[in-house]
Amino acid sequence: MSTDSPLIIALDYPSLDAALCMADQLDPARCRVKVGKELFTRSGPAVLEALHGRGFQVFLDLKFHDIPNTVASAVQAAAEQGVWMVNVHASGGRKMMETAAKRLSDHRLATHLIAVTVLTSMGKEDLAEVGLTASPAEHVMHLAALTQQSGLNGVVCSAQEAAQIRAKCGEAFLKVTPGIRPSFAAANDQQRIMTPADAMRAGSTHLVIGRPVTQAEDPMAALAAIEAELSGV
Numbered sequence: 634m635s636t637d638s639p640l641i642i643a644l645d646y647p648s649l650d651a652a653l654c655m656a657d658q659l660d661p662a663r664c665r666v667k668v669g670k671e672l673f674t675r676s677g678p679a680v681l682e683a684l685h686g687r688g689f690q691v692f693l694d695l696k697f698h699d700i701p702n703t704v705a706s707a708v709q710a711a712a713e714q715g716v717w718m719v720n721v722h723a724s725g726g727r728k729m730m731e732t733a734a735k736r737l738s739d740h741r742l743a744t745h746l747i748a749v750t751v752l753t754s755m756g757k758e759d760l761a762e763v764g765l766t767a768s769p770a771e772h773v774m775h776l777a778a779l780t781q782q783s784g785l786n787g788v789v790c791s792a793q794e795a796a797q798i799r800a801k802c803g804e805a806f807l808k809v810t811p812g813i814r815p816s817f818a819a820a821n822d823q824q825r826i827m828t829p830a831d832a833m834r835a836g837s838t839h840l841v842i843g844r845p846v847t848q849a850e851d852p853m854a855a856l857a858a859i860e861a862e863l864s865g866v
């Protein structure tokens with residue numbers, strides 16, 4: 634089932650049962666779901682089958698980063714399992730991203746391929762520690778341009794960079810933004826954060842939301858509050 638909603642709920646759970654317990658409360662007409670490293674490492678492709686069987690479009694967030702042939706083969710494997718979106722790290726470089734994008738088009742696989750720019754948990758000091766002197770926004774813009782030139786469909790960035798990316802890369806280039814924090818939620822380990830409504834106004838095309846919903850005392854009430862906030866945008 635496809636949906637017009639920008640919401641992608643991050644199913645960051647330690648077991649298939651726990652993830653499906655949340656998925657069974659969600660409506661595939663009102664959100665997509667994201668499977669990340671923890672859940673996929675524990676449950677494997679079975680989680681994709683289970684979520685597809687429930688009608689969800691799935692973003693497989695494994696952030697591949699390796700030599701071009703290895704990444705292209707992993708992206709192909711994900712796409713052949715029917716995921717709606719898969720990602721790589723833009724810092725893997727042009728050749729890696731071009732090879733992955735070409736693999737999808739050679740096999741006529743319609744899965745969206747996007748690249749992570751700078752993790753939303755990182756700030757300027759974190760970049761400096763790994764030898765990057767640019768600000769997060771500058772580095773994100775550099776990697777977003779490289780990602781677009783490499784033929785990918787969009788980027789993972791923080792909503793704080795979405796407006797600049799929209800101006801440089803256009804409306805159609807996807808801006809998938811984690812680090813979304815409604816006013817009622819804690820920042821946790823995220824640094825470059827924004828509220829759902831502000832993120833949409835800034836140009837995000839999709840909002841990735843995990844703990845503000847999944848760890849809420851009443852997850853469905855938290856989700857309803859986010860939807861209400863978005864209805865005013």
Ligand SMILES: O=c1ccn([C@@H]2O[C@H](COP(=O)(O)O)[C@@H](O)[C@H]2O)c(=O)[nH]1
Nearest residue numbers: 643669751752753811812841842843844
């Ligand atoms: O830069 C990034 C890339 C990916 N993520 C992932 O998004 C969710 C966010 O979860 P919250 O609980 O809402 O913080 C999580 O699965 C991350 O792995 C990200 O946060 N930042």
